[in-house]
Amino acid sequence: MPVMARAESGPASRGFALWRVVVWLLLLLAAFGCVQYFSHAQLLWAHRANLSPADSAAMQRMLAWDIGYLVAALVLIVLCAGCILRQAWARAPLRVAAGMLVLWALVSGGMMVAQWPQFDRASAEALAQLGHDAALGEAVVHARRVFRITMALKGAAIPVLLWLAWRLGTPAVRMQFRHRR
Structure with a gap:
């Protein structure tokens, strides 16, 4: 055969x-x-x-x-x-999911930006109080770094996810997907 x-x-x-x-x-x-x-x-x-x-x-x-x-x-x-x-059933829902992830990144990133002054002040006070404890001081510095990196990644993810949602809707990409037989 x-x-x-x-x-x-x-x-x-x-x-x-x-x-x-x-x-x-x-x-x-x-x-x-x-x-x-x-x-x-x-x-x-x-x-x-x-x-x-x-x-x-x-x-x-x-x-x-x-x-x-x-x-x-x-x-x-x-x-x-x-x-x-390249299954056609997944293309439109992934576009919606990318849009929902953009909204989630906007909301959670906005909340993080709004909380940044308070977080910065609290972590600076903690660093001042922990002066001699190097391990706890490093933990606070690490938390600050993670907070900043998270805000940056959320900011970078927004245009990438918007681009993906747009790109999945273009005719050139749409033609690459297979429909069930």
Whole structure:
């Protein structure tokens, strides 16, 4: 029996495509997020017996957020995998997901920028009080660095995700996706 192979349609599907690289990066970041949210949820679950009733309610809220983020990251992984495999069902939902991620980055980044003066003042006061404790001082400096890097990454992600959402809607990219038979 001869082997049947389906040829890719048109020259648009061959060669390097930056949008595919961005989708791969998004997939990897979503997978990393899944690991982080799952690890945090496991840690919370392991410590649930040692908590007071008031702390238990707070822990359940944190666990609910972890599960919500985990589900969202898993959905994003499925959409990215579908786009990498150029399945037509995944293209439009990934555009919506990219738009939602832009909104989330805008809101959370805006909140971080609004909290920066307070965070900067509190960390400067902590550094002044911890003068002789090098390990705690390094932890505060590390927290400041992570805060700045997070704000910068959110700022950089916004135009990239907007570009991805736009690019997935262009006819040249749309032609590369296969519909189910």
